[in-house]
Amino acid sequence: MPARPAISWSTVALLLGLVLLAAASFISLPLNWKALASLEAIRTTKEFLLGFARLDTSAGFLRKLATGTAETLAMSALGTLLAALAGLLLALPASGRAGPAARLPVRMVLNVFRSIPELVWASMLLIAAGLGPFAGTLALALHTAGVLGRLFADAMENTPALPETSLRLNGASSLAAFLYAVLPQAAPQMLSYTLYRWENNIRAAAVLGVVGAGGLGQMLKYHLSLFQMPQAASVIVAMLLMVAAVDGVSFWMRRGMMR
Structure with missing residues (x-):
């Protein structure tokens, strides 16, 4: 019979801290569960939802819907592409490949990019770029560049160092060693991250339109x-x-990459 695994005090302290944090959150927030479950709330919610029972399937509105769908897809795709390119460029110094002095400042820039939500980026960019998809695309690109830059940098740092070291010892330049040793190892993971962020940006692009993007x-x-x-x-x-369609396509592409 296998021995029972030992539980460290740090694990117990972490779990107790999470339980206390959850309990304090419930106590401190003014949660009015009674009003949520009242008959009046149920009645008004039912009336609101019944308004969605019918769909507008007129030809003119479906054409507008197709245009809006294509615009949302284009925003998410272009924003993700720009973010992947910017994230790759920022990941090189963030992973320490431009020297230790550049690693921390670039990572701080990536933290700023991803700490600001897409809606806040869009609200700021709407002032400069005006209403429309241009501001939304830039907002997606800036936020996602911060996320992908950090993920790409971590993927590069976690690649085995032996192939790159072997190439460098045999006279290869730093660029050649990166292109032939580091990048091929990190590329599948980086592409998977990019596809996943594209899925997220589809949803974010649909929400960004609420602020006029x-x-x-x-x-x-x-x-x-x-x-x-x-x-x-x-x-x-x-x-x-x-x-649902984008999730299916992205899953199929990621599955094909893993074969």
């Missing part, structure tokens, strides 16, 4: 503000179908 989100905000529930329901269904 174009796409399906802007359509949803417009129709909800006018209480046009059939049109809003059609936009929500288009969002769900788009996200």
Whole structure:
């Protein structure tokens, strides 16, 4: 019979801290569960949801829906591509390949990029770039560059050093050793990260439209503000179908990479 694994005091202290934090959160927040479960709340929620029972399937609105869907997809794809390129460039110094002096400052820049949510980036960029998908695309690119830059840097740092060292000892330059030893090892993981962030950016692009950054989100905000529930329901269904399709394509691509 295998021996029972020992539980360290640090693990117990961490679990107790998490339990205390959760308990303190419930105590400190003004959670009104009674109002949430009241008959009035249930009635108004039911009336609101019943407004989504019908869909607007008119030809003119479906054309607008297709344009909004294509705009949202383009925002997410272009934003992710720009972020992957910027993240790769920033990951080189962030992984220490430009010297130890550049590692910490670049990582701090990446922290700033990813700490600011896409909605905040979009709100700031809308002032400079105006309403429309351009500001939304830049907002996605800036936030995602911070995320991918950190992930790419970690992937490069975690690659085995022996292949690169062997090439350097045999006279290869630093660039050649990186291209033929480090990058091929880290590329599958980096591509998987990029595809996953593209999935997230599809959802984020749909939300960014709420602040005027174009796409399906802007359509949803417009129709909800006018209480046009059939049109809003059609936009929500288009969002769900788009996200499901992109999730399927991304899963198929990641599965093909692992074979």
